[in-house]
Amino acid sequence: MKLIALLSVALIVNSAPAISANNPAIIQSFPYVSPVYVGLLTTIPSLFLVIGVFLTSLIENRIGKKYTIITGLIIVGIFGTLPAWYQGSFFILFLSRCLLGLGIGLFNRLLIQMISSLYQKDTRNKAKALGLESACEGLGGIIMTISVGQLIKINWSISFIVYGFAIVSLIFVAIFIPNQRLNLVNTEEIDTQVSVSKERRTKSILLGFILFCIVLLFINYNLQITPLLIERSIGNATNGSNMIAAIAAGAFIAGNLFGVTYMYLKRWLLPIAAFIAGISIFLTNLSSSIIFILICSLILGFAFRNIMPYFMHTFTTGGEEVAKFGTTVVLVAYNLGATLAPYASQAISFFSSNTSASNQIIITGLLLCCIGFITLIFNKYMTV
Template identity: 50%
Template sequence: MENKKLSLFALLTAALVIASAPAISANIPAIETTFPTIHREWINLFTTIPALFIIIGIFCSITIERWFGVKRTILVGLFLVAFFGTIPVWYSGSFYVLFLSRCVLGLGIGLFNRLIIQTISSLTRGDTKLKARYLGLESAFEGLGGILMTLSVGRLVKISWQLSFLVYALAIVGFFGILIYFKEPTTLDELQVVTRLTKVPKDLKRKMIGLTILLFMIVSLFIVFNLQVTALLIEKRIGQATQGSDLIACISVGAFLAGNLFGKTYHMIHAKVLPLATLVSGLTLIWISQTSSLLLVMILSGVLGFSFRHIIPFFNHLFTSKGDAETRYGTILIIMAYNLGTTASPFIVKLLSMLHIEKASMILMISGGCFLAIGLLISLLYSRIKQL
């Protein structure tokens, strides 16, 4: 039991950098100034391109895990995050070199992202309450990492945007946490064999894929806020890049609280978590787009983080409540939806600009309206979600 608790703690320390890619979102204006010849969409992709390579990392991790085991695969991923994430600190002469470093950063996160959720689910199998608690804590630690990193970015960017990338050194904490406290699962080989031999029922696959599409849309709309937050503050003349980082940190604070409370929330309202969280997120985005008070935007950002971070652990819990094959399949679907949604966000902004919708406030209001529409759709599908 003690080894299990230490392993779970180690996995949580590694989770600190899972959601680290958007931490430098507030740097976008400064990076754009440094590279004036680079098209704006490429600059936005600088923030979101890691998400695409996280997906590649997920599929690479399946093979690497089979060869080297869970522990070594996670350690390799954390090393890549710590090394390539901090490259801009000591070299920023070429945008394309930096862009490549962001790709490898995403690859590193992809190597351990799936394994953390999957291993937590395996270690807590048979205890639904404990599982919900630790999946919530995993989300909370992602939020905690976001708080630490975005607040640090907001302060370091005052010195230089390059120095702000030093925040990715936080991966070292997870590296030593896994190295010292994580024990390789003794049933790994058996679980791998069972997973390969067991097929996910087609009917269950269809339901999971349908919900994954909804998750993809939710994430796409949420990440638009991260991309537009600094532009919104400048548009309303209530802040700059530092305040933009503070708002992303407020989201992380809300996310941290949500992760800690998810186990209790799920125990009380079960599948109602999803439609309620989605509707609250939509209303919050619309409210943010209409206010000109920095304090109110900060509070609402916390509410947005709180509601959104009830959605992700809900999907994690829902998709990992079956057998080992379903758990692996569901975990991959969730991570793909999240990261494809993140990658798609700049293109949503681009599409709206092609329709002559360029003001950040209007973009966020439209995103909030779409959130509400998805929330209503989920409400209509509530009975089916409940039966999954």
């Protein structure tokens, strides 16, 4: 029941991109606001998630892990739904997205760390549990993105009500998760703590940079897929929302299979998944079929959600302190990449002298393929 309660929280972790299909409608509602800032509504939660990650230890020391998670869920429930009942100011809308990220950040590291600690001495089950966590992130993305896609037909603002799901997770945590404080760990936990060596820190940061680049490109696809469909007159915002849902569906499948996938591929998983992700993005631009693009999005989600738990599993093996440091590196790399994705889009447009969504998709796919080849060549360094 502890694992189920933690997995219910995981359903919310990947919820920020769910409203990306709203961007065209929000641009129309706030014509005086730069489209770059509207794009940041999807990614700015990731920056504040990083801030929340660093605040977690301070709050955890005072109120314990359980109530830190509950605090984060309350913030998500209140400020995530704020745009549904107040839309008069873009500043308030932007602020609500910042606080949404902060709330998720308060429980994101604890969520992964607590799931990892349940199976720290059982590598295989640990990989399965982290895969399930990733699967639930994908499932949450599916549910919220599809819900947003349907609610946007009524009004873009009402779609933000999906963040009210945080209350359901709060109930599960309140009932099934015991409270723990850092100064009340038992002897067995103390024995399993291992200090993080300088070599491991350096290597973790370098691998974190690779993850940062992958996420930067992955989120850029999320931002460009709806404009691509509209640009080529083959779909609308609802279709774009369905593409994001397909990514989440692929992520859900990958998470459920991760334990088996990792067992067979191990360190080869990263380059293979990065290359498949790049190819699936590149192929998106070659077809005018909604079904084909939907399949490409599904494959992209499958590939990407093998990459994330790969890093989580690699970085959290070795005790409490190692898991804490590794989780922090992964979350910072992921969320900085997600936050800066709109600026990556601008950089691609600047250097290619082409602002079309089609151009963005082609270059994003090729760059991911390049990362796949680089990680293949330096494969023996892809673990810590």
